[in-house]
Amino acid sequence: MVCSSTQGPTVEFEHRDVVLLCSNDYLGLADHPALRQSLAHASAEHGPGAAASRLISGTHEIHRKAERRLATLTRMPAALLFSSGYAANVGVLSSLPREGDVIFSDALNHASIIDGCRLSKARVIVYPHGDVDALSRSLQRERSKASAAYVVTDALFSMDGDLAPLVALRELATRFDAALLVDEAHSVGVLGPDGAGGITAICGQGGEVAHNRRMMEADEVAAMDHLDTVEIRGQLLRIMSAEEGKGLSCTNTRCRQLNPYLPGENCRYCGQRLGDGISYWVHS
Numbered sequence: 001m002v003c004s005s006t007q008g009p010t011v012e013f014e015h016r017d018v019v020l021l022c023s024n025d026y027l028g029l030a031d032h033p034a035l036r037q038s039l040a041h042a043s044a045e046h047g048p049g050a051a052a053s054r055l056i057s058g059t060h061e062i063h064r065k066a067e068r069r070l071a072t073l074t075r076m077p078a079a080l081l082f083s084s085g086y087a088a089n090v091g092v093l094s095s096l097p098r099e100g101d102v103i104f105s106d107a108l109n110h111a112s113i114i115d116g117c118r119l120s121k122a123r124v125i126v127y128p129h130g131d132v133d134a135l136s137r138s139l140q141r142e143r144s145k146a147s148a149a150y151v152v153t154d155a156l157f158s159m160d161g162d163l164a165p166l167v168a169l170r171e172l173a174t175r176f177d178a179a180l181l182v183d184e185a186h187s188v189g190v191l192g193p194d195g196a197g198g199i200t201a202i203c204g205q206g207g208e209v210a211h212n213r214r215m216m217e218a219d220e221v222a223a224m225d226h227l228d229t230v231e232i233r234g235q236l237l238r239i240m241s242a243e244e245g246k247g248l249s250c251t252n253t254r255c256r257q258l259n260p261y262l263p264g265e266n267c268r269y270c271g272q273r274l275g276d277g278i279s280y281w282v283h284s
Contacts, residue, residue: 001013001022003020006030006031007020007023007025007030007031008020008025008028008030008031009028024158024186026186026189026190027189027190046060046062063081066081067079067080067081073188073194073195073196074184074188074196074197074199074200075196075200085112085183085185086112086115088112089110089112089113089115089116089183090112090115090116090119091116092116092181093113093116093117093119093120093150093152093181094116094119094120095120096120096150096179097117097120097121097122097148097150098120098121098122098147098148099121099122100122100146100147100148101120101121101122101123101146101147101148101149101150102122102123102124102125102142102143102145102146102148102149102150103117103120103122103123103124103125103149103150103152104125104126104127104135104138104139104149104150104151104152104178105117105124105125105126105127105152105153106126106127106129106130106152106153106154106164107126107127107128107129108129108130108154108157108159108160109152109153109154109183110154110158110183110185112183113152113154113183117152122146122150123142123146125138125142129157130162130164130165132165132168132169132172135151135169135172136172139151139172139175139176139178140176143176143177143178148178148179149176149177149178149179150178150179150180150181151169151172151173151178151179151180151181152181152182152183153166153169153180153181153182153183154182154183154185154186155182155183155184155186155187155191155197155198155199156184156186156187156190156191156198157186158185158186163191163198164182164198166182166198166199182197182198182199184197184198184199
């Protein structure tokens, strides 16, 4: 599909307006006027792109500021930015699991997870989609054969729209001494308290936080697609790290009434047609 207009609830396709139902722009931010303004301002202030990878001189103070804000949002002690979601999955999974480890991967995981698993030196076991009992049997059978184990899943499966059984997965990971890696690409911003993602509802403190910090520090050192890739442009980082990102909130109270864990459904168009009112994300 090749669009000839800006991205939104409707787009121009082959010289006519159509409703866009295959977009990832759940929050209606792709063409948000506040973000347009911030992009223009940041481009003038920081230039249109980075000049080096993070390993050399490409790390800017706004990288760290944005990472701190993301860590605060997701209730984690630290965060690490990659140039894309694909790069994040490939970087994490090709650097943390080692030879002699085992990865348990949901059958419907995103292609970037699959590629990351393939690039790791760990053994990969695919369990049926969302099947906690099958995963439990696999862990029971295979965990003792591996030095370390990783259970990997999407939080929200974008193609089917269903959620991973995160509470049950965490219980299994704890019981079998495995790390739980959750891809929140389609859930941060739309699931969890304050849009912090599905994992925030089940995460504890203490040892798990320390473990997450150690994993992040190890991945920052080892992930080559983080170290050797020219990083995210200053315009986007400025939005994430400065005041512009603080006041983006959903105006549709019906969304919250229907489901408190879905604070911002992107139904600016459909809301008008279906009678649920208009919801959109605004800068306040």
